[in-house]
Amino acid sequence: GIQVEQSPPDLILQEGANSTLRCNFSDSVNNLQWFHQNPWGQLINLFYIPSGTKQNGRLSATTVATERYSLLYISSSQTTDSGVYFCAVEEGTYKYIFGTGTRLKVLA
């Protein structure tokens, strides 16, 4: 099956800093999503991005499908950005494989 690796595994930032999270996957995929899991466990959809670039406020994402990676950019980080960020790729029809996650802590 597809392997999905994320880096870095852990990240600590000062409020206001920028960061880039990476998701590498081992085979071609049809769909890719980025999620933020808040401290209460809720997964929040950030981007549905099988290819190309999207932006939503301070967040943006880029997926280069031919090179099998996706990047999530967080600018001007805030303490509320803390949590775990997952990418998930679709294997087959609708079956999502989750990455290893990046645990982010933003300090005030």
Added chain:
Amino acid sequence: GAVVSQHPSRVICKSGTSVKIECRSLDFQATTMFWYRQFPKQSLMLMATSNEGSKATYEQGVEKDKFLINHASLTLSTLTVTSAHPEDSSFYICSATGTGRYEQYFGPGTRLTVT
């Protein structure tokens, strides 16, 4: 739009008893629902995929007799953990997708503790 709820949010049960967790899509018809399990500080692992009116498809290593899944309607799927044991303690999360939708939408999760 695309809201998914789960009930209960937390449950504590005694070893040997069964627990049912409900997953509902509130504002769309969920043709396919998914159940995941997450251990502390780990990623989500897909347990099974269910389509409305069909038997669930379980991932390798998941005991279908222990984790009973029912997707009786386009808005409701249930996961029943039968004869629960302490090793079944975990965070269970459901997600759903609907016709014409490509994204999965996740419920808030259910934390199960078996004593």
